[in-house]
Amino acid sequence: MTALMERLERHRWVWSALGVLLLWAVLSITTGRFSLHSLSGVAISASFLTLVALGQMLVVTTGRGNIDLSIASVLTLSAFASIVVAAGSDARLPLALAAVLGIGLVTGLANALLVVVLRIPAIIATLATGYILATATLIANRWAAGFSMSPFLKTLAAGRVEGVPLMLVIAVIAVALAGLLLGRTVYGRRLSAVGQNERAAALAGIRTGRVIASAFLASALLAALTGMLLGAYVGGAFLEMGQPYLLQSLGAVVLGGSLIFGGSSTALGTLCGSFLLILIVTTMQIAGLPAGTQDIVQGLVVIAVLALAGGRAVRRRRAAPKPEAVAP
């Protein structure tokens, strides 16, 4: 029994995976029309969320309550930029890609500079850069005349291979890479060490500033790329299109079982968390709940999961003394 509990403790993604299966089963049974086909719609939405959430997860892993609040604006601005620059032709796609990557790079570096060099709390720094980008979005909104997409991007975002959405394939590959990065590489170890105890990490020879900066950079880049793909998928860019991803990216990370205090994250969990969150939203839409209620439920879910998981993290750190562990 304790072995099982320990395994669950180590593989925290299981809970969100169970949640996905349960909710899906309930939906399939109660609403006859919820089938594998409608699941693929959920899969596409969840894939977009997963990409953003992976970046958020890296930032959360760096600990001290670090969170990236600028991703919503990065995502929206990138969507606008890719549409304005690409102007509906594949030939200009590399330029658009450069613009989008540029947005991610500049924002990520700015966040990293503010957090690492100036020691400004991450929430404030990213909140402020987000506001500055929001103004850029307002200006871009005036330029964005048409809604023509680059065909290649459109295929990438909305296409299917053997019925499987391409976006899902992209998301799964990204999750696998992030999982390898966290679990099997030197970088993953360093990231976890910094998240658990930054001072000890610095004294163990880790360049903590670089590690933290890389997480913010990755988060901004992922949000920027997702913005480009999302713009292609929905066929345009609009103000506030990134807004839902602010809370949902955090919700997916937390639901997936990553510790909000940092130091321990799971990419697979973030995938499951994204699916679970999107399923919850879909369920509410099917049930015909108004948008306001959907917001309330999402807020409650995040707080509730945190309230449950927060205690677990505390217990873990205290490492309750076990009688059988007494040394001979």
Added chain:
Amino acid sequence: MMTAVFPAAQDAPAASAGVSAPLRRSPPAAGTDPGAPHPPVVRLSGICKAFGPTRANDGIDLVVAPGEVLGLVGGNGAGKSTLMRVLCGVTRADEGSLQIRGVDIAPDLYDTTLAQAGGIRIVHQELSLCDNLSVAENFFLEAPEAARALPGWRRIFRARARAALDEVFPDHGISVDARVAHLQIGQRQMVEIARAVATPQVRLVILDEPTSSLGLERSRQLRAFIKARTREGLAFIFISHKLQEVVDIAHRVLVLRNGRSVWSGPAVEASVEALVQAMGGPTEGVMASRRAARPAIGEGARERVRLSGALIAPLGRDVVLRAGEVVGLAGLEGSGQRDLLHGLYGRPGPGISRAGKASFVSGDRQKEGVFPLWSVLSNIALGRLESRAPLGRVDDGQERDAARAAAEKLKLDPARFDSPILDLSGGNQQKALVARALVGEADTILFDDPTRGVDVAAKEDFYALIGSVARAGRLVIWHSTEDIEFLECDRVLVFSGGRIVRELVGDEITEAAIVDASFAGTGATERDATAGARGPLDRLVDLAPFASLAAVFALMAWVNPLTVSMFGLELLLGPAIALVLVALAQMFVVGGSEIDLGVGAFAGLINVLSATLLFDTPWLGGVALLASVLAYGLIGATIQLRRIPAIVVTLGASFIWLGLGYTLQPTPGGASPEWLSAAFAWTLADVPATLILIAVAAVIALAIDRSPLGVVLRGFGNNAQAMTLGGWSPLRYAIMRYMLASLFALAAGLSLTAINTASDINAGGPFTLISVAAVVMGGCALIGGMISPLGVVAGALTLALVGALLGALGVSTDYNAAVQGCLLLSMLALRALADRREARR
């Protein structure tokens, strides 16, 4: 006899209600002398306490009689701290019984509140003052019963602080209004000691290493004071590494070793040598002989470290440290040993040069050593990753082999590699950290007090290892707080006042020689007269928010002269009242070193509530407003109870507020209740209501901040741990903090309704960032504990004016968000740079 048994009933009326319930009269025990006039102040019997595998206390008895000084000695990790934590109600004993002034106390009911009611006070090694508060305010936190929420309530504590400091440390030179942060470390220790002994009804004061930061004269004053107060019946427990001090001051001595009491008797029967023997610490002879047994360092061993410049000025020559040596860094605590260690590890500063790689092993395992989520193996293996490429693969098998080799040298059982690191005893955790340094193959290993809190056996293993590690070709640099450990070293550098004043080699190294040299240059540390003086520069920084408000206002007046009229003021500043109120709400949350990301949305929700429910069905609206304040309290409780980050919870809550607002009112509309509009539409001597209300809000916030409640809230923002140990409930004050914030946000929402005469759930959203900006501009520290209501009001008004100024200059409102974001960031960046300059000073 009755009065002696239940003294608490008369002496501590405020606390008596809480005390009497768990206390019960003990039957006349066989052990107590029925003829004795006073029962012991405390009697602990058979105290046992285990942390995981470590038996920190194992059947310890302790008795302190009134007017007695009990000396408590023992090496690091002997269990002194745990015993004192049990005595103070911080830690609950696994077994054993407890008697206070002859009254049995049920162990599972005993807590810090009961210990304080019983007249027990402790002066910690880790200082427990809130350094953002004044000396007098810290006295208030210790004994708040006399406080009244009236202006001038500080007077009584100011007088008490002054009297106590004068009594213990004559000519202390400490201003009771000085902020503790502005005091030197020795002065803080003096304040802490004075605070403990000045508490009304105090019967037992525990002094844990009280003289570690005090100069010779202050130590003498303290001993004189202890002697004087014991004559009046006050009891002391005196814990010190300085055994001679213990022998001099104590009536009786209790020696602990590995969690057991090994010797107890009158101090006249104790000598320093006998105490050392009983503590089981290493004796000079054993350690020195181990050094002598090491092979000599080879000729021409490679130079690893060279020290030059101001650091070694008293020696007059460069110090060169070579591979193979064990070098000790000695001196009074805080004399520069740690600075050198960190200088050697990080970027070498002027006068310090190092060749080859270095690794660092700290004795402060929780803060500077362990990674609590990892296994023992991962904790060790981290040492191998230092020079590897980020995308390199980590291999469990290779790690295990490397770690095994290091662990065997340290007698750390490889079978425990897969246990979580925190399941190990302190000694074994420390071994894992040393193993981490060994697998790293560094040329120099820096040890910062590595045997702190480590049991005797683990210490022996460590000592045995040091020599072989060094002679295998590494340079070992070792800072310790136990002078005897330096006898292991080949060479000792003695620090005083930040410089190396003496170099001892080989047989010159004795405890006496180290102590002599440590005190050689201590004239400087005795200087403590410049307490808490605030320079004109500090005052200038305080004025910055008001100066920037004036500057922006002047600019505005220049662009549009109408600004200066009463009409212009109302037009410009009137709408700012909502921002001012939201900023004040945010300020109280920031004071607790948290940030509320939902405060703007909450004000928006109140806006909607008051323009719909409150307008249509006033009683229902009133209930809803009340419920929303309670909901905010619930948020505070959730954050505190579950220890989760406030930002995420308040971010989640912001969606709840928005959702509720949308549900109530999907599109903007509604109407303001008449009385509410009227409340914001009067004038007094031609001054419009909104301007007066802004001033009123500022005064209320200031009054709250200056009240006892405000002081407690700031205390929690600065040092929550010390507040909790002092018996203040973190939960109660977290709830109060958030409810206080919600009241200001509620007022903000109402003002939005009154001024706009309609509601829009999105009206509040932008306030969240601006409120943080206003709080920062107002001079509050985001790390908590430092708030300034008037500054925040000035900051909020400045930001409101900036918006208007942009409008007057013809800049599109699209740029508002960017300008606000840039302003906030530049304020924070400037603050960061200023702090860094101050830190360098």
